[in-house]
Amino acid sequence: MSTDRAAGTATGDLAWLGAHAAARLPRTVHLRSSGPLAETVEAEIARLRALADGADGSLHLWDPAAAAQEGSVAGDPVAEVLEQLAGAGEEAFALRADGDRIIVIGTGRGLLYGFYAVVLGQVPASPDRWSRNAPAQPIRMLDHWDNMTVHPVMGQVERGYAGGSLFYEHGELRPDLTRVEHYARLLATIGINRVAINNVNVHAHEATLLTTRLDQVARLAEIFRAQGITVHLAVSFASPILLGGLETSDPLDPGVQRWWRTTAEAVYARIPDFGGFVVKADSEGQPGPFAYGRDHADGANLLARALAPHGGEVFWRAFVYDHHQDWRDRRTDRARAAHDHFAPLDGSFDENVIVQVKHGPMDFQVREPVSPVIGAMPRTRLAVELQVTQEYTGQQKHLCYLAPAWSEILRFPVGGPDSPGSTVAELAAGTAGRPGGVVAVSNVGADEFWTGHPLAQANLFALGRLAWDGQLSAQRILGEWTAATFGPDPLVGEVVHELLAQSWLLYESYTAPLGVGFMVRPGHHYGPDVDGYEYTPWGTYHFADRDGIGVDRTVATGTGFAGLYPEPWASLYESVRTCPDELLLFFHHVPYTHRLHSGKSVIQHIYDSRADGCERVLTLRPRWQQLEGRVPADLHARVTQLLREQERSAQEWRDQLRSYFFRASGIPDENGRPIH
Ligand code: GCV
Numbered sequence: 001m002s003t004d005r006a007a008g009t010a011t012g013d014l015a016w017l018g019a020h021a022a023a024r025l026p027r028t029v030h031l032r033s034s035g036p037l038a039e040t041v042e043a044e045i046a047r048l049r050a051l052a053d054g055a056d057g058s059l060h061l062w063d064p065a066a067a068a069q070e071g072s073v074a075g076d077p078v079a080e081v082l083e084q085l086a087g088a089g090e091e092a093f094a095l096r097a098d099g100d101r102i103i104v105i106g107t108g109r110g111l112l113y114g115f116y117a118v119v120l121g122q123v124p125a126s127p128d129r130w131s132r133n134a135p136a137q138p139i140r141m142l143d144h145w146d147n148m149t150v151h152p153v154m155g156q157v158e159r160g161y162a163g164g165s166l167f168y169e170h171g172e173l174r175p176d177l178t179r180v181e182h183y184a185r186l187l188a189t190i191g192i193n194r195v196a197i198n199n200v201n202v203h204a205h206e207a208t209l210l211t212t213r214l215d216q217v218a219r220l221a222e223i224f225r226a227q228g229i230t231v232h233l234a235v236s237f238a239s240p241i242l243l244g245g246l247e248t249s250d251p252l253d254p255g256v257q258r259w260w261r262t263t264a265e266a267v268y269a270r271i272p273d274f275g276g277f278v279v280k281a282d283s284e285g286q287p288g289p290f291a292y293g294r295d296h297a298d299g300a301n302l303l304a305r306a307l308a309p310h311g312g313e314v315f316w317r318a319f320v321y322d323h324h325q326d327w328r329d330r331r332t333d334r335a336r337a338a339h340d341h342f343a344p345l346d347g348s349f350d351e352n353v354i355v356q357v358k359h360g361p362m363d364f365q366v367r368e369p370v371s372p373v374i375g376a377m378p379r380t381r382l383a384v385e386l387q388v389t390q391e392y393t394g395q396q397k398h399l400c401y402l403a404p405a406w407s408e409i410l411r412f413p414v415g416g417p418d419s420p421g422s423t424v425a426e427l428a429a430g431t432a433g434r435p436g437g438v439v440a441v442s443n444v445g446a447d448e449f450w451t452g453h454p455l456a457q458a459n460l461f462a463l464g465r466l467a468w469d470g471q472l473s474a475q476r477i478l479g480e481w482t483a484a485t486f487g488p489d490p491l492v493g494e495v496v497h498e499l500l501a502q503s504w505l506l507y508e509s510y511t512a513p514l515g516v517g518f519m520v521r522p523g524h525h526y527g528p529d530v531d532g533y534e535y536t537p538w539g540t541y542h543f544a545d546r547d548g549i550g551v552d553r554t555v556a557t558g559t560g561f562a563g564l565y566p567e568p569w570a571s572l573y574e575s576v577r578t579c580p581d582e583l584l585l586f587f588h589h590v591p592y593t594h595r596l597h598s599g600k601s602v603i604q605h606i607y608d609s610r611a612d613g614c615e616r617v618l619t620l621r622p623r624w625q626q627l628e629g630r631v632p633a634d635l636h637a638r639v640t641q642l643l644r645e646q647e648r649s650a651q652e653w654r655d656q657l658r659s660y661f662f663r664a665s666g667i668p669d670e671n672g673r674p675i676h
């Protein structure tokens with residue numbers, strides 16, 4: 001672990017909140033706030049002070065009362081900005097330069113966020129006007145898929161690629177939670193305001209966090225609370241049976257309802273600001289309301305009513321599909337499932353239910369269309385679920401900076417380009433009466449670099465920044481992260497940018513062609529296996545044969561999935577002529593000789609992009625070598641080792657896919673590059 005000030009970086013312990021961030025904090029800081037997080041700000045100032053000397057000038061952190069006493073800044077009365085802040089909620093802050101002073105005004109979380117914004121250089125302080133900042137998404141949440149014990153198949157963190165759990169060890173909370181404290185402050189710097197602390201696949205041991213192990217939740221809640229973050233628990237829908245000894249979990253059963261009410265009361269007696277429950281029901285073996293002939297609104301409202309008296313909320317996941325499919329049955333389409341189950345329930349969920357929808361209709365593949373569910377539930381609070389942990393995007397062994405993908409998703413006007421307020425970001429954020437947001441699966445674990453691949457920290461950072469403001473460019477966010485993590489060295493900035501900026505498209509180029517997903521090894525999901533899932537009960541994803549490839553999801557001849565979108569998307573996806581190349585095989589089954597808009601045939605695209613992508617991967621490590629001595633040695637070594645693995649794996653992807661599709665199609669590569 002390195003906190004090497006001489007090398008100008010601080011990595012292991014502090015990620016982007018180390019010496020470089022500390023160096024930005026003005027030497028003189030005046031804090032005038034009686035807000036709830038003032039003590040946190042004070043402690044953070046002291047902590048950062050110990051890391052670096054700080055910048056010239058002074059920082060003034062005021063709550064609105066202090067600002068009102070001040071009266072004016074740079075000659076302007078503060079009354080107007082205070083009025084605007086009052087209407088913007090307790091997460092908002094305003095920032096302005098006045099000579100060599102930087103002024104931040106905010107209440108509660110707003111002041112904390114404003115403080116971190118200065119430290120991380122997220123908002124430039126203008127001498128001419130106040131920069132007002134408020135988050136676009138009311139809910140900015142991370143879900144942890146952590147088990148307390150090591151699961152025999154899934155390990156301790158399900159789909160975790162950064163070592164064991166940050167929270168738990170040997171089935172209980174870790175005795176030393178110092179790194180959880182660091183983690184909480186890292187999350188606050190990027191505006192995260194909620195976390196869920198256990199896996200949505202709730203095993204028997206973890207289920208007890210709700211009852212007999214509640215003290216452990218309370219301990220974590222205390223740590224996160226100090227950084228303005230509320231804690232949530234993933235619960236099993238079968239808890240009344242598992243924990244309460246009842247014979248049923250039927251949502252309409254009065255005994256079940258009573259059990260949830262009493263349990264929620266006990267939780268709030270211990271943790272008054274507890275956030276609520278996250279539920280995966282009737283999905284991949286988890287229990288749910290279907291067992292009792294009830295629907296998902298019945299299920300969600302059961303929990304919502306137990307939490308409502310205490311202000312708690314239910315995050316009810318829409319990830320419900322049949323994982324006992326018959327590959328011979330071409331009508332069942334996993335892509336339709338969430339829409340089929342949830343869209344008809346729009347308007348039936350209680351006010352404190354948030355339906356949590358994966359961003360695409362499948363499951364966090366490297367490329368998917370936006371889920372039509374997001375545009376189909378105007379009377380329901382929604383949260384769009386993203387995956388920071390890189391399950392299908394290289395498992396934190398490959399570089400894959402996901403901010404460009406998330407930007408594309410958040411900006412997509414799912415309700416139609418001419419329909420105002422219909423981008424994914426806008427629909428997720430909801431309205432004042434129905435606030436929603438963004439929830440993402442964390443990529444952090446007990447690993448000394450937090451994320452396994454040290455450069456995967458950029459994804460966590462970007463997730464928070466985009467949930468705060470979906471209009472920020474992926475490139476700008478990358479610049480913020482790089483400077484805060486590695487300092488101002490221009491070569492470091494250049495190389496990190498070169499490695500990460502295009503890495504999602506690069507990863508796509510040698511792995512999943514044209515919107516086909518799941519060509520991965522079943523189980524662990526790493527590395528190529530074209531037919532890995534094709535004949536399994538989990539769904540069928542490419543239908544490749546000697547003549548063609550892709551899934552026909554048209555209304556005319558396929559599963560009808562394309563028709564679940566509003567216009568113009570339904571028609572655009574329906575027609576092979578207008579469907580975008582990158583999604584062609586998601587929506588259509590076409591001959592290998594089909595010409596893409598790019599001018600290439602499908603088969604030649606498959607051949608070329610794999611070979612080109614791989615060649616490009618081979619250029620990354622020599623470039624990274626140039627940073628030896630300019631970034632901490634341990635971090636440099638870890639990245640070098642992982643780049644070697646990325647090279648090996650990319651070659652495997654290239655060779656398997658090129659060979660597979662040559663053998664399937666019999667069509668040679670017109671460029672004559674080797675096929676095995
Ligand atoms: C937590 C995918 C993953 C599972 C995960 C599931 C989910 O299927 O492979 O490990 O389970 O998504 O989101 O619930």
